[in-house]
Amino acid sequence: MDLLDRATADEYASWFRALADPTRVQLVELLARRQEPMSVGQIVAAMGLAQSTVSQHLKILTGVRFVLVEPVGNARYYRINDACIECFPSAADLVMGKPAPTAPTGAC
Amino acid sequence: MDLLDRATADEYASWFRALADPTRVQLVELLARRQEPMSVGQIVAAMGLAQSTVSQHLKILTGVRFVLVEPVGNARYYRINDACIECFPSAADLVMGKPAPTAPTGAC
DNA sequence: ATCGTCTATCGCCGATTGACGATGATCTAG
DNA sequence: CTAGATCATCGTCAATCGGCGATAGACGAT
Numbered sequence: 001m002d003l004l005d006r007a008t009a010d011e012y013a014s015w016f017r018a019l020a021d022p023t024r025v026q027l028v029e030l031l032a033r034r035q036e037p038m039s040v041g042q043i044v045a046a047m048g049l050a051q052s053t054v055s056q057h058l059k060i061l062t063g064v065r066f067v068l069v070e071p072v073g074n075a076r077y078y079r080i081n082d083a084c085i086e087c088f089p090s091a092a093d094l095v096m097g098k099p100a101p102t103a104p105t106g107a108c
Numbered sequence: 109m110d111l112l113d114r115a116t117a118d119e120y121a122s123w124f125r126a127l128a129d130p131t132r133v134q135l136v137e138l139l140a141r142r143q144e145p146m147s148v149g150q151i152v153a154a155m156g157l158a159q160s161t162v163s164q165h166l167k168i169l170t171g172v173r174f175v176l177v178e179p180v181g182n183a184r185y186y187r188i189n190d191a192c193i194e195c196f197p198s199a200a201d202l203v204m205g206k207p208a209p210t211a212p213t214g215a216c
Numbered sequence: 217a218t219c220g221t222c223t224a225t226c227g228c229c230g231a232t233t234g235a236c237g238a239t240g241a242t243c244t245a246g
Numbered sequence: 247c248t249a250g251a252t253c254a255t256c257g258t259c260a261a262t263c264g265g266c267g268a269t270a271g272a273c274g275a276t
Contacts, residue, residue: 003155004137009130017128019199021264022117025124029112032203040223047111050266055224057264066199074222074273080203088199091127091174095140095193129234148253158236163254165234182243182252 012094018064023049024057028080031067037077120202126172131157132165136188139175145185 003009019025030046031038040058044051058078061067065084070077089098111117127133138154139146148166152159166186169175173192178185197206 003134006130006134009133009137012133013128013130016124016133019202020121020125020128022114022121023264025117025120025202026111026114028199028203029117029205033205041221051223052225052267053265059224071272076223085199085203090198090201091136091193091196093198094127094133095136095188097137097141131234149251159253160237160255161235167254179243184253 012089015064015088018060018066021057023047023053024061027054027057028061028066031078032080032085037070037079039075039077041075043078120197123172123196126168126174129165131155131161132169135162135165136169136174139186140188140193145178145187147183147185149183151186 019028027043027047030043038046040051040054043058044054047054058067058069062069062078065081066088067078068081070079127136135151135155138151146154148159148162151166152162155162166175166177170177170186173189174196175186176189178187
């Protein structure tokens with residue numbers, strides 16, 4: 001009868017919010033379509049946005065661990081986190097009460 | 109090599125944006141946990157928000173068809189749209205290129 | 217050490233969002 | 247017809263967001 005715990009709702013909302021912008025949807029799809037990781041410069045070239053804008057979106061996506069980053073020399077290579085993407089809760093999961101991967105340091 | 113179509117990205121983003129707010133996450137979960145439809149007044153009592161605020165959130169959720177509305181007399185009863193919830197794209201679906209239910213007037 | 221490259225961060229701006237109260241529309245009851 | 251109930255809409259406000267240019271930090275090459 002009570003509401004869903006607010007902290008949990010906040011966490012779920014943050015995951016959905018990471019994909020609530022069309023530019024980030026395009027960015028995630030781009031990273032997923034490519035098999036190899038991409039540098040920020042490559043993403044900037046592919047998307048036609050300012051470098052600071054791309055960097056900001058990448059920060060949001062890494063914050064929820066949808067993408068992972070690996071520094072190689074001077075550059076930073078971003079790639080899809082397949083584990084996080086797969087266990088991302090759909091609306092059905094959320095609604096069915098599936099707690100989803102709350103573990104932040106686990107596989108997700 | 110090209111980006112995902114912008115219109116498609118916009119549509120996906122709008123679906124995610126509907127759940128990008130913790131209050132709406134709580135609202136969806138509440139409607140799903142209850143089997144019966146709920147009137148606005150019942151939802152207001154359950155959530156402790158102003159009636160206009162609840163009405164606004166319901167408008168957003170009905171706009172993407174996560175919830176359905178049925179007027180009964182003076183009241184309006186809201187319920188989960190199980191079809192839409194089930195075919196809501198997870199991040200994995202989005203990324204795998206599953207077009208998801210683009211049909212607006214179909215089952216979703 | 218210095219330069220050029222690559223990326224993150226900062227500050228700014230217009231636009232959008234979430235919350236509220238007040239008002240208006242619609243229906244029921246008497 | 248009037249009064250009350252139920253809900254949507256409007257206007258407002260503070261906060262957040264998405265974009266940009268400019269700046270700063272880290273690294274490799276010279």
